[in-house]
Amino acid sequence: MARLMVDGDELVMGLAWWEKLITRHGDVRVxxxxxEQVSIQPDWWRALRGIRVRTHALAVPGALCLGVWRHGDGQDFLALRRPRRSPTVVVDLRTAAPYARxxxxxxxxxxxxxxxxxxxxxQRRAEAGEDS
Structure with a gap:
């Protein structure tokens, strides 16, 4: 199951081997x-936008959304499951990032x-200290 972690100055979505196989993508590094913003959605489906990119995503209706979803603002990389008690962490990114979310x-x-x-x-404190 995918998980988010901070590795130095990067946010990493670590994917399980089978998720890497399905999405044809390694761990997502941003x-x-x-x-730009980090939030929690209690309902996993609220993080969905757009349509999946067929060659790099898997959707099982009501259960799983994994991979790249394309929409008007760009692309999102999602690893969403319909868990009973697990919230969804949503990270919105600036335009320079490879994904919008x-x-x-x-x-x-x-x-x-x-x-x-x-x-x-x-990181912001360190950048502000360098600028001073």
Whole structure:
């Protein structure tokens, strides 16, 4: 099952081997500087936008959305499951990023949002210190 983590100055969506096989994509890496907003959606389907890219995504109605979804603002990379008690972490990205949004269903959603926000604050403080 996919998971989000902070690795240095990057946000990484780590994919399981079978997810990499289905999406034909390795782990998704995005610079922390490209993160615009991080939020939690209690309903996994609210993170969906657009239509899936057939060659790089899998959709099982009501159960799973995995891979690249294309829409008017660009593309999203999603790893969403219909869990019973797992929220969805939604990370909206700036236009310079390879995706407009990455979203993943994960049980410790609030802990992940806190970890990402802490890393973002640390990076922004470091950038502000360099500029001064």
């Amino acid at each position: 610079p922390l500087a490209a993160v 990455v979203a993943v269903s994960c049980p410790p959603g609030s802990q992940m949002v806190s970890a990402i926000n802490t890393a973002l604050d640390r």
